[in-house]
Amino acid sequence: MQVTRALFDEVMVPNYAPSSVIPVKGQGSRVWDQNGKEFIDFAGGIAVNCLGHCHPVLVKALQDQSEKLWHLSNVMTNEPALRLAKKLTDATFAEKVYFANSGAESNEAALKLARRYALEVFGAEKTHIIAFNKGFHGRTFFTVTVGGQAAYSDGFGPKPADIQHCNYNDLAAFEALISDKTCAVMMEPLQGEGGIISPTAEFVQAVRALCDKHNALLIFDEVQTGVGRTGHLYAYQGLGVTPDILTTAKALGGGFPIGAMLTTTAIAAHLKVGTHGSTYGGNPLACAVAEAAFDVVNTPEVLNGVKEREQLFREGLTAINEKYNVFSEVRGEGLLLGAVLNADFAGRSRDFLLASADHGLMSLVAGTDVVRFAPSLIIPKEDIIEGLARFEKAVSQVVNG
Numbered sequence: 001m002q003v004t005r006a007l008f009d010e011v012m013v014p015n016y017a018p019s020s021v022i023p024v025k026g027q028g029s030r031v032w033d034q035n036g037k038e039f040i041d042f043a044g045g046i047a048v049n050c051l052g053h054c055h056p057v058l059v060k061a062l063q064d065q066s067e068k069l070w071h072l073s074n075v076m077t078n079e080p081a082l083r084l085a086k087k088l089t090d091a092t093f094a095e096k097v098y099f100a101n102s103g104a105e106s107n108e109a110a111l112k113l114a115r116r117y118a119l120e121v122f123g124a125e126k127t128h129i130i131a132f133n134k135g136f137h138g139r140t141f142f143t144v145t146v147g148g149q150a151a152y153s154d155g156f157g158p159k160p161a162d163i164q165h166c167n168y169n170d171l172a173a174f175e176a177l178i179s180d181k182t183c184a185v186m187m188e189p190l191q192g193e194g195g196i197i198s199p200t201a202e203f204v205q206a207v208r209a210l211c212d213k214h215n216a217l218l219i220f221d222e223v224q225t226g227v228g229r230t231g232h233l234y235a236y237q238g239l240g241v242t243p244d245i246l247t248t249a250k251a252l253g254g255g256f257p258i259g260a261m262l263t264t265t266a267i268a269a270h271l272k273v274g275t276h277g278s279t280y281g282g283n284p285l286a287c288a289v290a291e292a293a294f295d296v297v298n299t300p301e302v303l304n305g306v307k308e309r310e311q312l313f314r315e316g317l318t319a320i321n322e323k324y325n326v327f328s329e330v331r332g333e334g335l336l337l338g339a340v341l342n343a344d345f346a347g348r349s350r351d352f353l354l355a356s357a358d359h360g361l362m363s364l365v366a367g368t369d370v371v372r373f374a375p376s377l378i379i380p381k382e383d384i385i386e387g388l389a390r391f392e393k394a395v396s397q398v399v400n401g
Contacts, residue, residue, distance in 0.1 A: 003034075019357060026053025029379040029387075031362065040387040043362040047192070047224045047336060047374035050251035051296055058254050061292035062285065069284045074277060080287035085260075087294055091233055093242045094262035098271065099282035103223030103249035104138025106259035109276055110245045111142055111184065113263065114217045117270045118183030122215060127161075128182040130216075132168040134194025134367075137186060137221050146186055149193075168194070169203045175210060182216040184245075189235040192224040195370045196331045196338025201239070208241045217244040217267065223259070227251035228297040228377050230334035231306040238333075251377075254293035258286040297377060306334045306377050309384060313337055313373060316388035324395050331370075335377055338370040348398065355394035361387055 005020045023039070025032045029052050031039045044050070051058060065080065072078055085097040100106045111129065118126040131137070133148035141160065144153045148165040166173035168191055178185070185207060191197040211218040220243035225235040229251060232238040236246065244267060249259030259281075280286070296302060314330055317339055321327045328342040341349060349365040356363040364372035375384075 019354075021357060028052040028054075029376050029383045037360065039357070039360050039362045040383050040390060041362045041379075042356075042373045042375045042387050042391075043364045044374045044376055045255060046250070046364060047229055048250045048253075049255045050227055050229070050377045051254050051293060052376035052378065053255075055254065055293075055296070057292050057296055058256075058289055061288050062256070065285050065288035071280070071283055071285070073279070074282060078282065078284045078287070080284045080291055081282040084287045084291045084294065087291065087298075088248075088260065088262060091298055092246065092262055093236075093264075094246065095265040096263055096268035098261040098263075098268075098276075099287070100249075100259040100261065100278050101257050101280050101283075101286075102138070102259045103221075103247065104140050104143050104259075105278060105281070106223065106247035106249050106261045107137045107143045107146075107186070107219075107221055108140050109261045109271075110219050110221075110247050110263075111146060111186065112276055113245065113261070113267065113271050114184035114219060116275060117217065117267055120270050122183075126181055126183045126215075128179065129163045130174065130177050130182055130185045131163065131165055132187055132191070132194075133165050134168060134191055134197070135165075135186070135188060135221075136191075136193035137188075138223075168197055169200055171203050171206050174203075174207060178210050178214050178216065180214050182211075182214050184217045184219055185211055186219040186221060188221045188225065189239055190225050190230065190333060190336065192336065192372075193366055195340070195366050196336060196372060198331065198333060199239070204239050204241050211244075219243060219245045219247070221247050223247055223249045224374075225336060227294070228303055228306055228334075229336050229374070231303055231310065232334075233298055233303065235333070251297070252293070253286055253290045256286050256289040258283070258290045302377055309375075309377075309379060309381065310334050310337065312381060312384045313388070316384070316391075320388065320392045320395055323392075324399050326395055326399065335373070335375055335379075337373045338366050339373075341369045341371070345398070351398050352394060355397040356391055358397065359390040359393040361390040361394065363391070 023031045131146045135148040137143040137147040145159040226248040246262045327339045331338045347368045366372040
């Protein structure tokens with residue numbers, strides 16, 4: 001069978017609009033398409049491929065586990081799941097772990113747990129959830145409603161109720177919304193899809209204090225920021241604020257689908273047997289790969305290297321901007337960075353993405369005004385330099401037409 005981009009239009013539901021490029025091979029931070037064209041990967045599968053493509057440690061973990069055990073139902077547990085859960089709890093505030101398949105499922109579990117906890121501890125009136133405009137928490141109906149982007153949640157009929165939003169970093173608006181009826185606040189410790197927006201220290205600390213005041217659980221969605229992305233194992237560890245529930249996915253499996261919800265023993269007790277579940281959650285293959293990825297990432301060498309690479313990116317983007325004057329600022333932390341287009345190029349982030357691909361670079365956008373970069377945490381420094389050189393050609397193409 002000949003596989004072409006046209007086959008997508010023939011057989012796939014049209015909810016995606018992929019480019020004409022069909023990658024067939026990846027190694028490290030390099031990717032090759034069907035025609036043998038090479039790309040440098042500054043996208044990382046949207047912050048997923050934390051160790052690049054086909055990292056030998058992950059390949060070996062997958063191969064070894066594939067010859068032992070692929071799947072069990074949750075009627076039984078398995079060794080890879082228990083080892084991974086122990087490592088996650090040892091390295092974080094959490095005492096208990098629930099495994100899922102994705103960020104959306106992890107967030108769904110977190111929201112259901114928060115509602116169940118509030119119901120059982122405080123009563124039926126405590127159902128209110130606060131989240132933030134431009135947030136993104138997944139595509140299940142619950143998580144897409146909590147995510148603060150109407151474009152993703154409208155058009156599917158009545159939404160889950162008692163959810164309100166305010167602007168990120170707007171403390172006065174947040175304080176006006178929260179009350180003793182609030183059961184949970186869900187936030188990203190750095191907004192990804194919404195434009196790579198960091199919280200102020202004052203804001204995130206006040207959110208924690210107000211949650212404590214009103215007996216509301218603070219849920220950190222670390223699906224995109226977790227597993228080393230910001231230079232900390234989890235972003236909360238660099239904010240001086242600890243959530244009650246944390247969700248993680250994307251980089252957790254280094255490219256193999258897996259997600260997890262982390263919380264305390266006291267809160268976890270409210271997901272009793274039968275209250276929630278997942279057929280594939282805790283799958284031995286997924287957990288074996290995730291354990292291997294976690295072991296590589298959770299080292300001073302890798303986490304410190306993220307900060308070093310961030311500096312290379314910032315210096316390179318600043319040099320490009322000095323020549324072409326297209327960005328108003330570079331936002332973000334670690335290797336989750338957003339180059340914000342200035343007024344002259346507002347709304348044209350996709351033009352930069354397409355031009356990048358023309359010059360052999362895979363990049364991302366975060367809305368219409370931000371070019372986003374989320375490469376491998378261990379991308380070789382020479383690949384950063386070469387990738388930025390290709391990005392400069394893309395910028396020149398957009399600027400000069």
